[in-house]
Amino acid sequence: MGTYRPARPLRRVALLAIAAALPLSLALLGAPPALAEDPPAVTQPATDVPDSSIRIGTVQLQQPVWLTVEQTQQINAAAAGAESALTQSLEAAGLDRARASHISSAVIGDAAIGTAVGATAAAPIASSGALIGVVAGLIAGLPFAPIGLVIVPVVGAALGYAMVAAPFAALGAGVGAAVGAADGLLNSVSQEQPANG
Numbered sequence: 136m137g138t139y140r141p142a143r144p145l146r147r148v149a150l151l152a153i154a155a156a157l158p159l160s161l162a163l164l165g166a167p168p169a170l171a172e173d174p175p176a177v178t179q180p181a182t183d184v185p186d187s188s189i190r191i192g193t194v195q196l197q198q199p200v201w202l203t204v205e206q207t208q209q210i211n212a213a214a215a216g217a218e219s220a221l222t223q224s225l226e227a228a229g230l231d232r233a234r235a236s237h238i239s240s241a242v243i244g245d246a247a248i249g250t251a252v253g254a255t256a257a258a259p260i261a262s263s264g265a266l267i268g269v270v271a272g273l274i275a276g277l278p279f280a281p282i283g284l285v286i287v288p289v290v291g292a293a294l295g296y297a298m299v300a301a302p303f304a305a306l307g308a309g310v311g312a313a314v315g316a317a318d319g320l321l322n323s324v325s326q327e328q329p330a331n332g
Contacts, residue, residue, distance in 0.1 A: 192244025218243045238319030249311020250304045257303030261296045268295025
C-alpha cells in the first residue's frame with residue numbers, strides 16, 4: 136500500500152504569503168501618511184429652533200403638551216446631530232456645504248415621516264401582536280398571581296406590538312430616507328440650473 140504522509144501545503148502557503156507581503160509592508164512603513172486636500176468643515180447643529188417646536192430635518196412641529204421643554208431640546212439636539220453627521224459625510228464625499236446641508240435635511244425629515252407612516256400602517260397588524268402578547272403574558276404571569284396578572288400581560292402587549300410595528304417603522308424610515316435623498320438631490324440640482332426664458 137504505502138505510507139501515510141501528512142499534508143503540509145497549508146504551511147507552505149502561509150510561508151509564501153508572508154514572504155510576498157514582507158516587501159509590501161516594508162514599503163508601506165516608509166511611506167508618508169496620506170493627507171486630505173481640504174477636510175470637511177465641522178457643521179454645528181442648528182440652535183435656532185425655539186423651545187416650543189420640534190425640528191427633524193425639513194419637518195417642524197409644535198411641541199406636544201405631554202413633552203417637557205428638556206425632552207423637546209433633546210429631540211432637537213439628536214435630530215440636529217444626525218443631520219450634522221450626514222452633512223459632514225456628504226461634504227467628505229465631495230458635495231459643497233449648501234447642497235450637502237439641503238440633502239441631509241431632506242433625508243432626515245423624510246425618514247421621520249416614513250417612520251411615522253410605517254408605524255401607523257402597522258397599527259392594525261400590530262394590534263393582533265399585542266393581543267397575542269396579552270394572552271402570553273396572562274399565561275406567563277399566572278404563577279406570580281395577583282401582581283403577575285397585571286404586569287406581565289402589559290409587558291407582553293407592549294412587546295407583541297413592538298415586534299410587529301418595528302419592522303414596518305424601519306421599512307418606512309428606509310423608504311422615507313430614499314425619497315428624501317432623491318428629493319434633496321433633485322431639488323438642489325434644479326435650484327442650481329438657471330431658468331431659460
